[in-house]
Every structure is written in C-alpha cells, then in structure tokens.
Amino acid sequence: MARKRSVVVAGGGIGGLAAAAGMAARGLDVTVVERAGHIGGGGSGLVIYPNGVRAAEALSPRIGARLREVGHITRPDEVRVLMSADGAVLAEEAIGTAADDLGVPQIPVLRSRLHRMLLDEASSAGAAIRLATTVTDYTTHPGHVTVRLSDGATVDCDALIGADGIHSAVRARMLDDGPPTYRGYTSVRGRTTGSALGQRGYVVNGRGIQLFVAPVGEDTLYWTAKITAPAGTWPAKGAAGARLALLDALEGWFGPVVALVRDADPEEVVVTDIHDRDPAPRWVDGRVALLGDAAHPMVPALGQGANMALEDAAVLADALASDATVSGALAAYARERVDRAGAVVLASRRQGALDQGSDRDGEERRNARFKSAGRKDAETADVLAWRPGPRRPERATAPPAIVRTNRGDTPMGAPRIVVISGSLRQGSTCDRVAAWCADRSAEQGASVRVFTGAEIDFPAYRPGLADTHAAVAGFLGELRAAHGVILVSPTYHATVSGLLKNALDYVNDIGGPVPYLEGRAIGTVAVGAGAQGAVSTLTTLRTIGHALRGWPTPVGVAVAAAPAEPAADGSDLDPDAARLVEMVSQVVWLGGARAATGRPAVLGAVAA
Ligand SMILES: Cc1cc2nc3c(=O)[nH]c(=O)nc-3n(C[C@H](O)[C@H](O)[C@H](O)COP(=O)(O)OP(=O)(O)OC[C@H]3O[C@@H](n4cnc5c(N)ncnc54)[C@H](O)[C@@H]3O)c2cc1C
DSSP states (O other): OOOOOEEEEEOOSHHHHHHHHHHHHTTOEEEEEOSSSSSSOOOOEEEEOHHHHHHHHHHOHHHHHHHHHHSOOOOTTOOEEEEETTSOEEEEEOHHHHHHHHTSOOEEEEHHHHHHHHHHHHHHTTOEEEOSOOEEEEEEOSSOEEEEETTSOEEEESEEEEOOOTTOHHHHHHHOOOOOEEEEEEEEEEEEESOTTOSSEEEEEOSSEEEEEEEOSTTEEEEEEEEEOOTTTTGGGHHHHHHHHHHHHTTTSOHHHHHHHHTSOGGGOEEEEEEEOOOOSOOEETTEEEOGGGTOOOOGGGSOHHHHHHHHHHHHHHHHTSSSOHHHHHHHHHHHHHHHHHHHHHHHHHHHHHHHOOSHHHHHHHHHHHHHHOSSOTTHHHHHTOOOOOOOOOOSSOOOOEEEOOOSOOSSOOOEEEEEEOOOSTTOHHHHHHHHHHHHHHHTTOEEEEEOGGGGOOOOOOTTGGGGOHHHHHHHHHHHHOSEEEEEEEOTTSSOOHHHHHHHHGGGGOOSSSOTTTTOEEEEEEESSOHHHHHHHHHHHHHHHHHTTOEEEEEEEEESSOOOOOOTTOOSOOHHHHHHHHHHHHHHHHHHHHHHHSSOOOOSSOOO
C-alpha cells in the first residue's frame, strides 16, 4: 500500500484545524502542533458567511452539517439593523434574503464552539494534536521538510502548513517581511445573554466607534466594538479595564446597546489591536505553504478572516489529496488563493476605514452612505458568492499558449497584439473577456498572444529576476515584439490585480535604446460588477500604461461579463460588446500603423 502523505500543521486555530480535518478526512497523515495548552476557550463570535459555509461543506459534508448545529442559522426574513449611536435606524441589511439568493445562509457562531467542533472533527478523522508546543523553524530538503519544535524535537514530513496566525513564525521564516501594520483601531469584544436587543444583528455607529452585534442562539449575542485609538492603549487596560472604558465611551448611546456591554461577562472580554498586511504575492516555499491569517491577515470589517481560512483549508485539502507532487499541489493551492485573498484584504481595509467614522466628517459621510446605499459595497457580493472549484490536474508543463492568427486585414501592417488577463482563476470572467478581445483583434487582422493569469503568476518582481525565469523572459519577449497590448483586470479591489501589476513591473527590465512599451497602443478593460471599482481600476491601468510609456487608448471599458459572440455581420452588438470592439479597433489600428512603419503612429492630436 502507498505510504500516506504526512503533513505538519503549525497552529490549531480555525484555519489549521479546518485544514487538518479536511486533510485527515482525505486519508493524509496529519499532525497539528499548537502553541497553547488548551484549544477552544474564550473569544466572542464570528459570522460564517455563505462562502465560508460552502467551504465547510467542501471540507466534508459532516463539517457543513455540524456548523449548522453549533451556530445560529440566519432566518429568511432576518435583517441586520444599521443605526446611529442614539438608536435612530439608518438602514436595514436583508441578510436573510441575501443568503437565500446565494443558496446558503449566514451562520454567526461563538468562536469557542466553532473551534471545539473543528478540533473534534480533526481528531475523529485521525489527526494527531500536539499541544503546548511551538513550531520555531523549518528546513526544506528535496524529498521532505524538517520542522523544528520548541521542545527541541524535529519532525520530518512531506509538507508543512503555516497556519500559525497573524504573527506567524513560518511566514517570518519564509518571507521575512516584518510585523503587520496597525490600522488605527482596536477591538473590544464579548458576549451577553438575555439582552433587550433580542436575537437579531445590529451595527451601531458612533464617532470613532462602531459596534457590531450578532445572535448566536440560546438568547446570546456576541458583540465587537471597534474603537479608533493609538496602538497599544486599549490592550494596556486589560479585559476588565477595557470593558469599563468602553462603557464610558458609550455614554449617551442607545440604552439597550449600553446594557449589552454592561451585562457582558467580564471574564469573556477580549481586547486586540487590529492589524493587517499588504497582500503577499507568494505563500509557498517548495513543500511549505501559508494558510489563514499567516498568509493574509485582514481587518475584521467584512468579517472574512475565518471565512477565508476555511476557503484556504478546503482548497488545500483537495490539492494535497490529489495525485500532484507536494510542491505542485501547494503551488496549485496558492495559484487559486493568492489573488482572491489579496482582494479581500484590500476590500476589508477600505470598509474598515469607512466604518470607523473617526471624526465628524467621517461620521457624517459614513452614516449618509449607510442610509443611501447600505453598509457594504455591491462588490462584496463577489466575496460571498465563492464556491469551491473543480480540482485542476497538476500542470507538468506550461499550458498551451492561446494564440489567435489574423483572420482579417488591416489597411496597414498586421499588428501583433498581446492580451493579458489579471485573474488567477482559470476560466474566470477575466480570462473569458481576454479571449473575447483576442477573437475580435484577430478578426480585425491582428496576430494575438493571450496570457492568462495562471501564466503570469511570476515571483514578486525584483530587478534582474527576469533573466532567471524562462516564463518571465518569454512574456517580456512577446511584449517586446508587440505592437499593442490589451490589459484586462478584475476590479474587486478597486485597483488592478496584484498579479497583473507584478507582471507589468517586469516590463522595467525590457531593455533597448527606447525602453518599456514606448508608443504601443494600450487598451484597458475592467471586469467586475461595481461601477466605482471599475473607474478606479481603469484609472490605474491607464496610469500604468503611461508609466510604461505606452499610449492608453481613449476608450477604457468596464464590463461585468464576457459578451456573447457577435453575429457574423457584426450587427446587434450590445453596448458592452460595442465598447469592447471600439477599444480593440483602436489598439489594432494604432498597432497596425506601428507595424507598417516600425514607429509609433503620429496622429497630430491623440485624446488620451
Ligand atoms: C475583532 C475580530 C472580529 C473578527 N470577526 C470575524 C468574523 O466575523 N468572521 C470571520 O471570518 N473572521 C473574523 N475575524 C478574523 C478571524 O478571527 C481570523 O481571521 C481567524 O481566526 C484566523 O484563523 P487562523 O487559524 O489563521 O489563525 P488563528 O485563529 O490566530 O490561529 C493561529 C493559531 O496558531 C497558534 N500559534 C501561533 N504561533 C504558533 C507557532 N509558532 N507554533 C504553533 N502554534 C502557533 C496560536 O496559538 C493559534 O491557536 C475577526 C477577527 C477579529 C480580531
């Protein structure tokens, strides 16, 4: 019988235990090493959103079912009330209906119950749990990784997963990127039974304080107050002192909200300064991978940290249980997760800054926004709509390049156009829009090379690195030979995808008498549902185009989906398709002029 693949998980938090349960259920030999002497005490609550519920179900149907048992299943008619500090209702979030639309409910849950359930699932699936032990270091070897522990022991295994939280030792060893960044507010949280607020959720908004409240069943509410403050001031008060200071800060607030904090069990109160990190482009070092807060710590404004850890765990468990090599499986895991988690980190940071309302203007802006448009961006719908994808086989070699040969004529030369998709998820809307633009370019007489997100998943840019990577060198070669470039980026972080930006950073290394993309036509496309995100993504793409000395075309296009194939005679184009065709025509025309003369077209006046 084949030997079981052995995996050490550093950290028995929500992410580590979920991954351990998923991997053990798939037959892997798993050991969790946890620093604490006990798992599952304290803390307040978490909301597991539809994406997290789907991830729990993907880990195992049993975990999905048990999550429903330990949490409060949001009722179809349930709303979360957004109110100002004096109790005036600003808006209501229809969380029941929203969950209904996505096919699964939100499930707020006490953190301790979720933690104990995952511990139970991991243990009963066969994972070993080693408590009161810290992972201090690791060394990778060709066939295994050696994990060093605080008790002096070493463990050899096939893979190490760093699920050791925001101050991860595994991350420090892998990325050495310093401490996380304080985001200007602290969190004081607890739970209260028998509140006059009843079993429903609230977001109560004062100046520099926002209180989030959610029901967790059995007449209990958990609550989190986020308070604008200099780093360190609230943790220094201790749990009991912080609860009293919070009561002072809530003076004059809506009575039942004050009572919620007053009646909380002081022993259960937790105080934490809120930090995050910029998205990291790399989470894998051969046989070692990061997961959860170790990989992508985020502020809690969208309540997605644990949900993302569950998604990571589901993707990782499937990847490591596949036939892929260990390093291939971990690379596939990172390819699927890095871009998405990075987007959620940045969206959470933006929501957190809005939520705090830390001065009079900020407070008024936030309350007005909540009244008119609700609390969260429409774009966060993308976050909640996640589903586990079908597993992709390991790629032994690079995927076949998508190439379109010219199928029409340009009045000038036949230009070479490079289309780049900025989404890591294969077959994503971004990839489909890129392929659509490639088809239209070819119809107009161009030869086209499409780079999908998976093909530009390069290491983080450093000058000189291009020479050491064949894939990067191939990418730069295509760009050097191109007469025009079309950049297609997802918008969900309201900026360009980190993946695309990283790949374009390598353009700095294009040499020659005239460097960069001098004079090439650059078309820009933002793919996503939110108009505001699209505008800032297009602006950033144009800025990058200018910085690379290309010529961004006048038409930048925002679309939510790839348009249908146009009719053969080009009639009946919908407005999105028509705008894309206009942009493609400009790139092909300007590219054709450059191909014909070997020089950029001089147009007299170019609206750019
Ligand atoms: C105020 C607040 C509210 C939040 N609300 C939500 C919410 O509503 N929804 C949501 O999804 N998320 C929420 N989160 C985020 C969520 O709590 C975290 O993202 C999640 O717990 C991360 O899980 P993890 O397993 O990656 O890390 P952790 O839960 O931090 O677990 C890490 C574990 O590793 C152990 N450890 C550390 N170092 C080592 C080492 N070297 N060796 C061995 N063990 C080690 C630690 O003891 C710990 O048990 C919130 C966070 C905060 C602060």
